[in-house]
Each structure stands twice: as C-alpha cells, then as structure tokens.
Amino acid sequence: MNIDSAIYRRDADGYPFLDLILDSEPVSISRYQLKPSLVELGYVSLGPEWNDRLPEINLPRDEDSGRGEITLRGFTDDPGVVELARRFLNDDDFKHGKVLL
Numbered sequence: 001m002n003i004d005s006a007i008y009r010r011d012a013d014g015y016p017f018l019d020l021i022l023d024s025e026p027v028s029i030s031r032y033q034l035k036p037s038l039v040e041l042g043y044v045s046l047g048p049e050w051n052d053r054l055p056e057i058n059l060p061r062d063e064d065s066g067r068g069e070i071t072l073r074g075f076t077d078d079p080g081v082v083e084l085a086r087r088f089l090n091d092d093d094f095k096h097g098k099v100l101l
Helices: 036-041 079-090
Strands: 003-010 016-022 025-030 057-059 070-072
Touching (some): 016 079
Antiparallel strands (some): 057 070
8 A cells, every 4th residue: 555645734624634545545533433452463454445345354253352243344554554543543642734744
C-alpha cells in the first residue's frame, strides 16, 4: 500500500481526523473510528468503502483476553498505516494541518 500523504485535520465540529492518500485514494480516519485495541494488534479500519477492496482479516480467538474470533472487513495491516494510526491516537501535540510524511 502506497502512502502518498498523511495530514491531521479537524472538521467543522472540531473532531480530529487523519487524512491519508493511499494508492491515490483519499481516506479520512476519525480518532473515534479507531479501536485502540485493534491498532495495538496491528489493524486499522479504512472504512466501509474499503470492504470490497481489501481482503478479510480473520483473527482467531484469544483465550488470554477472552476475545472471540473476529473477521475484519475494510481493515489494513499495512505497517505504515498502522504506525500513522498509532501516532494519531497518541499524539499530544495534535495540530490541524500537521503533515506527517
């Protein structure tokens, strides 16, 4: 997956977004859309419009955490996207327009 651009943005209501250009396609990821536990496992949702573009990811049951088997649709495990999502979740210096690449 090619990451052409990564920029922080706030919408008109002040909600934070990570705007990416992936393989020449725009993707806006809301901080509220990200599931920290899945990001820590290495998975990021790109939204339902990516459900048919990306292969399903099947996570087996995790006995230690009690998590059942999960099928992820519209998610990526691309290391670059996952790292940007981690930074987005943990960035205490979030600034509208901040360029990450």
